[in-house]
Amino acid sequence: MALSRQIFDTVIVGGGGSGLRAALQLAEAGHHVAVFSKVFPTRSHTVAAQGGIGASLGNMQEDHWLWHMYDTIKGSDYLGDQDAIEFMCRKAAEVVYELEHFGMPFDRNPDGTIYQRPFGGHSQNFGERPVQRACAAADRTGHAMLHTLYQRNVRAHCQFFVEWMALDLIRDYEGVVVGIVALEMETGQVVIFQAKSTILATGGAGRIYHSSTNAFINTGDGLGMAARAGVPLEDMEFWQFHPTGVAGAGVLITEGVRGEGGILLNSEGERFMERYAPTMKDLASRDVVSRGIDQEIKEGRGVGPEKDHVLLKLDHLGAEVINKRLPGIREIALKFANVDPIREPIPVVPTCHYQMGGIPTNYYGQVVAPRGALGTSEVIPGLYAIGECACVSVHGANRLGTNSLLDLLVFGKSAGDHLCEWLKTNPQHRDLPHDAADRSMERLSRLDGAQSGENITEVAQAMRRTVQHHAGVFRTGTLLREGVEKIREVAKRARNTAIKDKSRVFNTARIEALELENLVIVAEATLVAAEARTESRGAQAREDFKDRDDKNWLKHSLWYMEGSRLDYKPVNLQPLTVESFEPKVRVY
Amino acid sequence: MKFSIYRYNPEKDDKPYMQDYEVELQHGDRMLLDAILRIKAMDDSLGLRKSCREGVCGSDGMNINGRNGLACITPLKDLKEPVILRPLPGLPVIRDLIVDMSQFFKQYHSIKPYLVNDNPPPQKERLQSPEDREELNGLYECVLCACCSTSCPSFWWNPDKFVGPAALLQAYRFIADTRDDATSERLDNLEDPYRLFRCHTIMNCADVCPKGLNPTEAIGKIKEQMVKRMV
Ligand SMILES: Cc1cc2nc3c(=O)[nH]c(=O)nc-3n(C[C@H](O)[C@H](O)[C@H](O)COP(=O)(O)OP(=O)(O)OC[C@H]3O[C@@H](n4cnc5c(N)ncnc54)[C@H](O)[C@@H]3O)c2cc1C
Ligand code: SF4
Ligand code: SF4
Ligand code: FES
Numbered sequence: 001m002a003l004s005r006q007i008f009d010t011v012i013v014g015g016g017g018s019g020l021r022a023a024l025q026l027a028e029a030g031h032h033v034a035v036f037s038k039v040f041p042t043r044s045h046t047v048a049a050q051g052g053i054g055a056s057l058g059n060m061q062e063d064h065w066l067w068h069m070y071d072t073i074k075g076s077d078y079l080g081d082q083d084a085i086e087f088m089c090r091k092a093a094e095v096v097y098e099l100e101h102f103g104m105p106f107d108r109n110p111d112g113t114i115y116q117r118p119f120g121g122h123s124q125n126f127g128e129r130p131v132q133r134a135c136a137a138a139d140r141t142g143h144a145m146l147h148t149l150y151q152r153n154v155r156a157h158c159q160f161f162v163e164w165m166a167l168d169l170i171r172d173y174e175g176v177v178v179g180i181v182a183l184e185m186e187t188g189q190v191v192i193f194q195a196k197s198t199i200l201a202t203g204g205a206g207r208i209y210h211s212s213t214n215a216f217i218n219t220g221d222g223l224g225m226a227a228r229a230g231v232p233l234e235d236m237e238f239w240q241f242h243p244t245g246v247a248g249a250g251v252l253i254t255e256g257v258r259g260e261g262g263i264l265l266n267s268e269g270e271r272f273m274e275r276y277a278p279t280m281k282d283l284a285s286r287d288v289v290s291r292g293i294d295q296e297i298k299e300g301r302g303v304g305p306e307k308d309h310v311l312l313k314l315d316h317l318g319a320e321v322i323n324k325r326l327p328g329i330r331e332i333a334l335k336f337a338n339v340d341p342i343r344e345p346i347p348v349v350p351t352c353h354y355q356m357g358g359i360p361t362n363y364y365g366q367v368v369a370p371r372g373a374l375g376t377s378e379v380i381p382g383l384y385a386i387g388e389c390a391c392v393s394v395h396g397a398n399r400l401g402t403n404s405l406l407d408l409l410v411f412g413k414s415a416g417d418h419l420c421e422w423l424k425t426n427p428q429h430r431d432l433p434h435d436a437a438d439r440s441m442e443r444l445s446r447l448d449g450a451q452s453g454e455n456i457t458e459v460a461q462a463m464r465r466t467v468q469h470h471a472g473v474f475r476t477g478t479l480l481r482e483g484v485e486k487i488r489e490v491a492k493r494a495r496n497t498a499i500k501d502k503s504r505v506f507n508t509a510r511i512e513a514l515e516l517e518n519l520v521i522v523a524e525a526t527l528v529a530a531e532a533r534t535e536s537r538g539a540q541a542r543e544d545f546k547d548r549d550d551k552n553w554l555k556h557s558l559w560y561m562e563g564s565r566l567d568y569k570p571v572n573l574q575p576l577t578v579e580s581f582e583p584k585v586r587v588y
Numbered sequence: 589m590k591f592s593i594y595r596y597n598p599e600k601d602d603k604p605y606m607q608d609y610e611v612e613l614q615h616g617d618r619m620l621l622d623a624i625l626r627i628k629a630m631d632d633s634l635g636l637r638k639s640c641r642e643g644v645c646g647s648d649g650m651n652i653n654g655r656n657g658l659a660c661i662t663p664l665k666d667l668k669e670p671v672i673l674r675p676l677p678g679l680p681v682i683r684d685l686i687v688d689m690s691q692f693f694k695q696y697h698s699i700k701p702y703l704v705n706d707n708p709p710p711q712k713e714r715l716q717s718p719e720d721r722e723e724l725n726g727l728y729e730c731v732l733c734a735c736c737s738t739s740c741p742s743f744w745w746n747p748d749k750f751v752g753p754a755a756l757l758q759a760y761r762f763i764a765d766t767r768d769d770a771t772s773e774r775l776d777n778l779e780d781p782y783r784l785f786r787c788h789t790i791m792n793c794a795d796v797c798p799k800g801l802n803p804t805e806a807i808g809k810i811k812e813q814m815v816k817r818m819v
Contacts, residue, residue: 039637040689042732043645057712100713103703103767105724112715137728143644144728151702186682215639248616251642305615335661336642338618457629501633503599506683509632 014201015041017408018387025416049142052134054402055092060132076396077538177382188504209352210468224518232558235357237530245351247309262314311345358391365415397538453498480531590670635684646731704770727761736793749782753793753803
């Protein structure tokens with residue numbers, strides 16, 4: 001069947017913060033660019049970010065990009081690439097000022113400058129004291145930023161394909177990426193988009209976990225597209241958890257609750273954090289607290305019919321303190337946990353929050369992968385990746401708060417700029433291979449043809465439970481090995497799904513089935529990479545290998561879908577202009 | 589829990605109909621969206637939009653027992669049974685609870701929803717006082733869910749000519765921004781018997797906004813500015 005075809009200079013898959021920032025750079029330079037999104041762009045999950053954007057503007061106290069760089073490297077547990085980190089921290093002020101010029105409604109200081117608030121891990125003078133570095137618009141920074149970027153794209157007459165789902169990349173016989181195949185949800189039609197270059201900006205895949213702060217649409221489509229096209233996924237074992245998301249809902253409960261004196265309890269009513277962190281107890285660092293909670297659940301002291309969460313008790317603070325200091329939390333608890341914290345504890349669980357790994361890129365956003373046995377990284381021509389779906393890697397094994405929104409701006413812009421140059425020297429479109437849409441059409445026709453098979457909801461649930469249980473906060477070799485087995489079972493089931501609804505018009509069941517295929521790829525990469533990494537670093541905490549092992553593991557993992565094979569590449573410890581920050585023991 | 593949901597699939601149905609569902613809620617189901625997803629697990633053909641599930645993305649606006657709202661932040665315990673769900677009124681239905689929002693976004697785009705300031709920007713940020721910044725509160729938080737515009741009778745009758753409360757709220761968001769230089773063009777753009785003046789201050793919009801915003805008040809302030817510049 002001949003599919004219709006459209007031609008652009010660049011197609012961008014993703015209308016979140018990173019995709020919109022790149023689109024703007026290209027559209028304002030007059031390039032013919034198309035942005036695809038599964039949802040209207042301002043509904044992308046960047047909209048949910050709250051805290052702020054990190055940049056050493058120095059509006060509150062003295063600050064310096066080099067200090068920001070140090071904090072980011074230390075936060076990454078030394079797995080971040082220092083060239084990319086220097087690049088990001090140096091560019092931070094510039095991209096934040098630009099965002100302000102675009103109309104971002106930042107909060108202001110009395111002197112009219114952008115207000116900045118303190119955030120975990122950000123310090124003055126290489127860890128000496130906290131610094132206020134997070135540029136904020138109330139607790140709605142992501143919303144303000146996403147709308148501002150969309151608005152600026154409207155001004156630049158950027159072309160949007162809203163409620164289109166990209167299915168697969170098209171690579172020609174030489175491996176060059178020459179476009180995408182995409183599905184229009186409203187009509188069900190499939191179209192080939194031929195492009196000189198393609199940018200993946202599809203966001204995180206936090207939906208592989210049962211408990212997640214991520215939106216329904218965060219299904220790792222870009223990762224699935226890349227993996228199916230033979231591109232490896234980097235550092236997929238590293239997922240950031242927040243200790244206190246509302247159980248079952250995933251909405252965040254701030255650390256401030258424990259700051260005010262709230263405590264965590266298990267099913268026996270025990271204040272278990274005293275055992276894990278005798279001094280700091282409930283106010284230990286996030287990874288320690290998340291690990292404590294997870295251990296209680298694994299040992300059967302979880303709460304609820306499925307024994308899958310713990311309780312955050314704060315009624316002892318009294319109504320006055322709660323209403324005065326934590327009114328927003330009370331509202332969330334009432335809304336999403338159906339409990340009034342003045343009388344009852346809030347059910348909480350460590351909640352998957354952010355994907356540090358992703359599609360490997362350099363700091364221009366170009367996708368790079370090792371070629372040949374020597375493992376030298378080479379650019380995959382025509383393909384870029386930015387934002388949470390990419391691994392550049394600035395976050396390494398653990399992201400610092402506020403560095404993601406910054407990453408979207410810096411690398412979105414950088415990819416746009418690089419492409420503007422690249423397009424000058426690559427004026428021609430390459431031919432499409434004749435099997436351009438085959439992979440996508442096979443996936444769709446399997447779904448259309450399946451009269452019976454696995455139920456999407458059930459397979460998705462099995463996947464989320466497996467990842468939550470086996471690749472949670474706290475890992476062991478046995479758990480991970482079992483997890484790998486189980487996820488391979490789930491993957492088999494995911495290849496055998498069936499949907500009852502076969503209609504073409506806005507078939508959300510079909511979309512969810514396609515998303516599930518991507519999620520399962522990400523889940524398998526996560527479990528396999530985590531099982532292989534026999535050390536604890538950043539977000540990967542192994543009970544059987546409690547220490548960081550720089551001798552053997554100061555390297556990035558690369559997972560290939562074909563054969564579910566792992567490879568590794570070195571961490572780049574060489575910054576662009578300054579001296580390297582050598583790995584040290586990490587104490588805060 | 590009992591539901592009665594508007595169903596329409598243009599490929600199969602001559603006309604829309606209401607379908608009854610009964611669903612057993614489970615531990616942890618609190619919001620309307622949770623219940624709808626249980627229904628969808630039984631009947632995968634039910635169409636709706638959803639994303640953030642915490643009231644910030646604006647995807648799941650629908651008419652719930654006669655009132656527009658976001659399903660993900662509408663508590664089940666407040667709803668009378670059977671819960672009657674319909675698509676947002678006044679916009680063409682694509683399928684089930686999914687409406688065609690083109691007209692809504694066209695109006696949003698028509699107010700030039702971006703900062704206009706042609707002076708070369710300074711090296712750092714443009715300065716703005718905290719008081720001037722406060723003027724944007726209650727305006728910039730809009731999630732473009734269309735709950736307001738689709739409960740406005742004036743928008744139902746003239747969706748192509750009347751800008752509607754959501755887009756007017758955004759028009760005022762830029763008029764109110766001290767960094768924006770285009771106030772008079774923005775007012776010109778609205779000076780028309782329909783675009784702004786079809787609002788008869790019926791207040792449905794402010795009443796229904798799930799984010800607690802008040803388009804009526806913003807519309808009032810635009811009208812004030814128009815009067816001011818006439819004298
Ligand atoms: C609750 C919460 C709070 C946060 N707070 C902060 C914070 O304060 N500071 C900070 O720095 N970071 C924060 N983060 C992290 C940060 O918000 C995200 O990492 C970032 O917004 C991701 O942006 P993105 O552009 O990569 O992707 P997204 O914003 O997720 O956008 C992805 C886009 O890709 C599109 N897409 C996906 N798949 C397809 C497909 N197949 N076809 C077409 N389109 C597709 C989607 O429609 C969407 O437009 C927070 C995250 C969460 C969840
Ligand atoms: S106040 Fe104006 S905009 Fe709001 S509902 Fe009434 S007529 Fe519509
Ligand atoms: S003003 Fe309120 S109801 Fe109207 S679109 Fe914005 S958030 Fe929705
Ligand atoms: S799903 Fe985002 S507002 Fe309801």
